[in-house]
Amino acid sequence: MKNVTFRQLRVFTEVARHLSFARAAEALHLTPPAVTMQVKELESQVGLPLFERSGRGVSLSTAGEYYLVYAKRLLATLKDADDAMARFQRLETGLLTIGMVSTAKYFVPRLLARFREEHPGIDVRLQVSQNREQLLDLLHANECDLAVMGRPPKELATRAEPFAAHPLVFIAPPDHPLLRFGHPPLEALAPYPFIVREPGSGTRNAMERFFKEHRFAPRISMEMSSNETIKQAVMAGMGLSFLSLHTVGLELRSGLLHLVDVEGAPVMRSWNVVHLLSKLLSPSAEAFRYFILEEAEAYLVAHDTPLLSAGADR
Structure with a gap:
């Protein structure tokens, strides 16, 4: 597997995420044939099928499930290296991945819109978990830079800062x-x-x-x-x-x-912004962390107080 490329790993993990070559192609801004070619080349390097194809549907093979774990680790390590180099350059660019519990989706996107106005060079990906346990899995796998959640995790070595x-x-x-x-x-x-x-x-x-x-x-x-x-x-x-x-x-x-x-x-x-203690935050992640600690409380108070007052008066 000496000739496996990070491009192939990115394509593979995206297909595994969506279980669809077409949706992965859309997410990666590639054509479906290009995605199919990358996966076939990776399977050729690995020597095993990574997906099981049934008509137009796909699912991970047993080998694919195992390989996905290592592919995610490699991509996370590469991102950590990129983040470390960006810190030397103080670049507020690149991809920022924010994980959050489903309840936070009612306010985090509005905060992100304001954040992007101040930091237009940062691309943001939201990973919405159905519940707290799924978000902990994302943190543990190093698949998000920061997480927005309620009760801080005791299961992982993290830095949790309450913001509202x-x-x-x-x-x-x-x-x-x-x-x-x-x-x-x-x-x-x-x-x-x-x-x-x-x-x-x-x-x-x-x-x-x-x-x-x-x-x-x-x-x-x-x-x-x-x-x-x-x-x-x-x-x-x-x-x-x-x-x-x-x-x-x-x-x-x-x-x-x-x-x-x-x-x-x-x-x-309390709401908390959380990251792994072992993770070196990129300048873009640091910028969002600072933004949410400084701005989020005033925003949420302004939206929550009228609702609570109306409930008390009813």
């Missing part, structure tokens, strides 16, 4: 009986079903800690891995839920959902 408050709230449909009470105790929620995030998500962990502290056992009727699906279920009158305030801003402003001003709520947590 993260309110988590109880929500209900507009006609729910609980909304007739100004400030109901937590026990008032006992008769009603709850629609909650799946185990492993930061929101689920925060909810469980809050309930444990108050010795309250909710009636969990459904578990879902999508904030959007949970909101739709609550709006349909299927139950109450506990979500990040950032995820429900549009629905609260339009009256499709209401806050339940439960005693002890909102539950306040």
Whole structure:
């Protein structure tokens, strides 16, 4: 495998990411035949098929699954080398990869738009993980420069810096009986079903800690891995839920959902920007880290305060 190129590895990992030659070609700005050729050349060098082809679909072969681990390591090491050289030159250019939990997608893109206005030479890739556990896998594999998440990981050696408050709230449909009470105790929620995030998500962990502290056992009727699906279920009158305030801003402003001003709520947590201690940040990553520590809190306070005030006044 002495003649394997980094270009071939990039193409291979992109096909493995999408399990589609056409989508990989689109992401890499190549033609599908060029992608196919690169993969065939790599398979020739390896001496084994890396993908199993069935009609128009592809999947990783057993050898491909193993090879993907090493390909990602090699590409991550190359990026670390590029970042180290960029630090010597103080270049704010190149690719910045930001991983985040799904809840952060409701505000991080807006912050990134402002960041790009100040740093137009930086290309940004967002890696949205369905939950906290998936994001930890990205960090562990060195597949993102920085991560935006709630509870800092204890499983990895990281530097975690809090940058803003993260309110988590109880929500209900507009006609729910609980909304007739100004400030109901937590026990008032006992008769009603709850629609909650799946185990492993930061929101689920925060909810469980809050309930444990108050010795309250909710009636969990459904578990879902999508904030959007949970909101739709609550709006349909299927139950109450506990979500990040950032995820429900549009629905609260339009009256499709209401806050339940439960005693002890909102539950306040913190947002953190995180990176591996072993990772040497590139100038572009340092620039975004500095930006989010300086700018994010004021932005989120400006968007969260009206929502919380409206919930308290209702």
